[in-house]
Structure formats: structure tokens, C-alpha cells
Amino acid sequence: MKKSKADPKGVLTGAHFLDGDYSLAEGALAAGCRFFGGYPITPSTETAERFSERIPRVGGVFIQMEDELASIASLIGAVWGGKKVMTVTSGPGFSLMMENLGLACMMETPLVIANVQRGGPSTGLPTLTAQQDMMQAKYGSHGDYEIIALSPDSPQECFNLTIDAFNLSEIYRVPVLIMTDECVGHMHEKVVIPPADEIELVERKWYTGPKDEYLPYKNDTDGIPFFVKVGDGYRFHTTGLTHDEKGYPVINAECQQVCVQHLVDKIRKNAEKIIRIEEDEIDGAEVIVLSYGITSRVAYRAVQQAKKAGIKVGRIRLVTVWPFPEKRIKELAPKVKAIVVPELNTGQIVLEVERHAAEKCKVVCVPHCGGWVHDPNDIFNAIKEAVK
Amino acid sequence: MTNEDQTTELKNPMEGILRMDRIPHIWCPGCGIGTVVTSFAEALKKNNEDLDKVAVVSGIGCTGRVAGYVKLDSFHTTHGRAIPFATGLKLANPEMKVVVFSGDGDIAGIGGNHLIHAARRNMDLIVICVNNFNYAMTGGQVAATTPELANASTAPYGNYEYPFSLPYLVDAAGGTYVARWTALHLRRVTKSIQEALNRRGFSFIEVITPCVTLYARRNRLGDGLNLLKYYYDNSEIQHGADTRTLDVSYQGKLIVGKFVDKEKPTFLDAMNKHFSNVLGDDYQLYGRINNDRD
Numbered sequence: 001m002k003k004s005k006a007d008p009k010g011v012l013t014g015a016h017f018l019d020g021d022y023s024l025a026e027g028a029l030a031a032g033c034r035f036f037g038g039y040p041i042t043p044s045t046e047t048a049e050r051f052s053e054r055i056p057r058v059g060g061v062f063i064q065m066e067d068e069l070a071s072i073a074s075l076i077g078a079v080w081g082g083k084k085v086m087t088v089t090s091g092p093g094f095s096l097m098m099e100n101l102g103l104a105c106m107m108e109t110p111l112v113i114a115n116v117q118r119g120g121p122s123t124g125l126p127t128l129t130a131q132q133d134m135m136q137a138k139y140g141s142h143g144d145y146e147i148i149a150l151s152p153d154s155p156q157e158c159f160n161l162t163i164d165a166f167n168l169s170e171i172y173r174v175p176v177l178i179m180t181d182e183c184v185g186h187m188h189e190k191v192v193i194p195p196a197d198e199i200e201l202v203e204r205k206w207y208t209g210p211k212d213e214y215l216p217y218k219n220d221t222d223g224i225p226f227f228v229k230v231g232d233g234y235r236f237h238t239t240g241l242t243h244d245e246k247g248y249p250v251i252n253a254e255c256q257q258v259c260v261q262h263l264v265d266k267i268r269k270n271a272e273k274i275i276r277i278e279e280d281e282i283d284g285a286e287v288i289v290l291s292y293g294i295t296s297r298v299a300y301r302a303v304q305q306a307k308k309a310g311i312k313v314g315r316i317r318l319v320t321v322w323p324f325p326e327k328r329i330k331e332l333a334p335k336v337k338a339i340v341v342p343e344l345n346t347g348q349i350v351l352e353v354e355r356h357a358a359e360k361c362k363v364v365c366v367p368h369c370g371g372w373v374h375d376p377n378d379i380f381n382a383i384k385e386a387v388k
Numbered sequence: 389m390t391n392e393d394q395t396t397e398l399k400n401p402m403e404g405i406l407r408m409d410r411i412p413h414i415w416c417p418g419c420g421i422g423t424v425v426t427s428f429a430e431a432l433k434k435n436n437e438d439l440d441k442v443a444v445v446s447g448i449g450c451t452g453r454v455a456g457y458v459k460l461d462s463f464h465t466t467h468g469r470a471i472p473f474a475t476g477l478k479l480a481n482p483e484m485k486v487v488v489f490s491g492d493g494d495i496a497g498i499g500g501n502h503l504i505h506a507a508r509r510n511m512d513l514i515v516i517c518v519n520n521f522n523y524a525m526t527g528g529q530v531a532a533t534t535p536e537l538a539n540a541s542t543a544p545y546g547n548y549e550y551p552f553s554l555p556y557l558v559d560a561a562g563g564t565y566v567a568r569w570t571a572l573h574l575r576r577v578t579k580s581i582q583e584a585l586n587r588r589g590f591s592f593i594e595v596i597t598p599c600v601t602l603y604a605r606r607n608r609l610g611d612g613l614n615l616l617k618y619y620y621d622n623s624e625i626q627h628g629a630d631t632r633t634l635d636v637s638y639q640g641k642l643i644v645g646k647f648v649d650k651e652k653p654t655f656l657d658a659m660n661k662h663f664s665n666v667l668g669d670d671y672q673l674y675g676r677i678n679n680d681r682d
Contacts, residue, residue: 035480037472056663057670061479063655065472066505073469073502074476077445080463081480103466230461230477231484233440237407237456239464248410249456249464 006199018191020184021046023155027162028086034060035083037074042126043182044116047088068096082229088114102141103240110169114178116185119370129182130370131344146267149177149322151292155189167202183294216247271323278317285314287338292318302379326356333360338386342366405429418612420571420597431581442485445474447494449525451518454489468499482675492519492533507561512654514584514591520599528602535638539606558592559631565591566648570619
């Protein structure tokens, strides 16, 4: 894995007062993103606005496409043209992107999509928060595949995780989704952007061998194929069809097995390397509150209340939501009475927790349909109930 | 030297441009797509194009398979999305000549919105739209281009919808080069592709082609030769014709020719010019533009 430092041209070094949406754009520019194909949708639009304002001075392209189908398709094309790319959207636009998310997975195309989640289904609550697209992030496109999804809880983390998202997308040649939400997207906080030489980037793994020996989908020793871009004389082919190492379509069960198994294995087998979670006072805890994104900040209040009430409570915050930290849940479940899972949906990530806790402890769902964050008392009550 | 030895010397004249390891192709006998591919290959040869700098993007369908047979940087993408994919490819790497090669269902049906917006932007792309009047890959369903009263598998009593006239649509949307030919007009198709490769901006070339297995069979129009005969008897070349007059009726007259060929700044030209004006020295021109295409 070849690393380099960020290009200072895109890095707005210093301390700023930024919202989460703007921080996503700054993270992308710092990570070397030089192509953004977008379509306006509340509450994510500010990211596209920021990028469109900044990019002419940095060197790159912003294009407002005709819809979200087009914006993600333009991203995939731009990656094969040699660029690092990003787009941002919310619920309805995320739904429209699902088909080409599958194409990006199938073509093993690194790209970053931020979903500033709002309440659904359908048009739902355009201006109000939710975390209802967490399962769609993993399963929204048809067929079997794996993606990586991160969940920032602050504008600072929107910046930091966007850089991580670009790096992960390059390492695994996979779409990385930043699953934030309206609250974090519109929350203004202090965001510190470091000097460019302190930002470490993963370079695309360009093929350098003999031209006539290049195979677009032949795995390197790390299980990930080398990349080339158009115009370099490889005259390669790639397709959304099930394909062999040459990138040629092969329509049979044997090739499907190899092709699809590779797409899932490259993430599943590296899950422990990819997963990042934050843990707090887990040792000796009788109950753990597991949350992500904005809900982890609300849950923190409930955890403090519970501690005051004498309950031994630990905290887990998922920074990486997909792949899910199943190994850690398996380890912890037998050691605690309960895991409490508040989220701004009627129970999505809690299903994963239940599956891996495998009835070794109670798993308590604290649902909320979105529109606003939980009342911390609801989470506190769930904690009290869980340790009874 | 025996006769046998001599035959092994013979090579396909398009070998440098086609992926010979993928031939034979999947197209039916009598289909017109191969003819258009031949014209495309011929145009590349005649223009002496640097084959490393031409990319082909296809969507889904019979014509969508073109990307898999040309020995260029080639992308077989999703249904309807070849044009936005090509837009990203072109903008990321402006030195490439990017050709979208797909069918009427892909480009004018599911991808119709992308077609008009790429034309509106005068995106520097060449779109070759093979129009066989139906969705052939899925078995001959009615399309946005099926002439009125023609039979299709989802219009078993005949089509009662009004079809698109593609040159009219693209002209109205802002395309700067618009031509229509049939699979019979091989040399004209080749010439149009050559012209498109030599110019900048949004070029749209519609080629009406026989679908023998489905459209012709369902409508009892005979085989490939019968359809070429129909084109021969009913095509009328009218360069510069008013694009409002180009409707295609069932087995009716086909007006073909080059209808639009005008200059207008491309998306990237307009972007560079505008940002240079408003941002001055803060702006650095984006993309390397090939001088030979000015």
C-alpha cells in the first residue's frame, strides 16, 4: 500500500466553525477528491454547494447532474478516468443510487458517497433527522456484495472520516458510504483541519507491469486487483456482468461463484482491519449502550444519568457500522446483562446486535421514527429496565 | 505453398480494433449492429485515430454488447446510464474521445433524460444510437421508437403510442451534430462517425437497423435483405432537413442525412471560459484539449 501526503492545494488548514455538510466537502478536498457529480437534496445540498465553490480554485470538476442515477454513474466513469470522486445525497437520492452502487461494487470502483439521512420512507421528513437507511446502506442494491459504511458523530468527524473513507475505498476498491444524518450535517462546531503534510492518503494501486499481461480482475497478493485508467494504452474491458480475470463476461455458475465470493470476501476477510469502534468503561459493565452517529451523543447523556444512579454502564460507539463488529459483540454478550441499542429507526442495527449476541444477554431496542433525537430519559429508562 | 497455407495468412481486417478472443459475437444473422460496428472501426482506421485515446461506453441491450467487442478502453455499464458514465469519464480525462454506443431503448427510453441533458450541455461525446425499433435483448417489446401500428411482444395488437423522432429530440435539446442513417448507408455512417471524431461537442448519430429475429419476424417483414430493400426503396437523403419533419412511420419514408452541424462551446470550454472570466488568475484551465480537434 503506497501512501502519500495530501496536496496542500485542497487543504484548508486551520481551525474553523463548520457544519457537518461543509466538513464532508473539506474532507473530500483534503483527500484529493477532484470530481464531484451531485444532485441537490435536503439536507445534504450544502456539501455540493461548498464543493462547487471551492473546486475551481483547487483544480477539478463539479457537475450538477440531472438526477442521482446520473450523479453516481458519472462518478464511476470519472474513477476510470483517473480521479478520486465523491457525491452526497439523502434518502430518496440514495434509493436512486442503489443500482449503480451495485455497478461500482461489480467493477470494483473506489468511490465515496455520503448520505445525510433524513426521515423516510418516501419524501418523509426532508429537513429532519433519522438513521433509517442503515440496512439500505448494506443491502440496498440487488445481489450479494459488501460495502464499507462509516458513521460520524460530529462535524470534525465528518472531516476525518471522509479522509478515512477515501483511503478505505482505495485499499479495498469498494464504495465507502458515510452514513451521517441531518443533525450532524447541520450542526456547527469547531473543526480543526491539520496541515497537508499531516494528512496521510492511500494512493490508488496502479498497475505497472507489462501491458500485454494486464488482467483487470486478477487479484494481487493482497486479494485486490491492480488499477489502470483510460488512455494509458491497456485497452481493457470492464462490465457489470459476471466476469473473469480479463473483465470479460462469463455467464455461468462457476464464474459467478468466484466473482461474487471475491466481492464479499475482500471485505469480510479484512473486517477486523476495517472495523473501528470506540469503547468506554466496558470492563465490569453490567449493561452496554451501543449506538452510532448523532444518537451516540444523546446516549452519552443517558449513560451519565445511569452512572449517577449507580448502574455499571459501558458504552460502545460504532465508527464503522459495516462491516459490523460481530466478533466484539460475541465476546461481550456473555459478560453483560444487556446491550441497549438506541437508534433513529424502528430497529435496524439492533438486529445485528441480537444476531451476534445470540441470546447470551438481553438486547434492548430503543426505537425512534426520526424527526428529532431521542429524549435521553427514554434511553436512561431502557438502561434501568435492562439491569433489573 | 498450398492453398491451406494461404488461407491461414488471412486476417480479419478489423483485428486491431476488435477483441478477436471474444468473436463470434452474440448478434443474430441479419442484425444491423455488426454493420454499425464495422463502420465505427472503419472510421477509426480512416481517421488514423490513436486507439489508446478512444473509449467506448455502452449500456444494456443488444447494442450494449458493443463495448465488449471493441479492443479499446471499453465499459459495459447499466441500463440507460452509459451517457452519464461517459460524462464522468470525459470530464475526468478530457484527452479521451468518448463514444457512447448503445441502443434506442437504452439511450432514448430508460436513458432519455441523460440524452437530453448531455445534448443541452454540449458535452463532448459521440453518441451512436442503433435504433432497431424495439427492445430486442428481452424479446421484442415495444419501445419509445416503435412506429405507430407496428407489432411488438408487449403491443401484440399493434403500437398506439407516438414514437420519438430522435434527431428532432436531440436537436431541440441542444445537440450540435445530428445525423440519421440506416444500416444500408454504411459509407455514410462511417463518414458521419469520422466527422464526429474530428469535431468537439455533442454528436448524435442514429442508425436505423434491421432486427430480423424479433421486429421483422413479428411484423412479417421478411429477413435482413428484405429490410435493406425497404431502406433502399424508402430512404431519402435530405442534408440539413428541418428536424421537425423527420418522423418515422411504419414502413414509411425514412428521411436520412446530416441535419445539424454547428459550433458551440462544449461544457468544458464554457466552464474554462466562465471561470477564467470571473476568477481570473485564481483559476487554472482544466483539462488538456487536443489541438487537432479545434
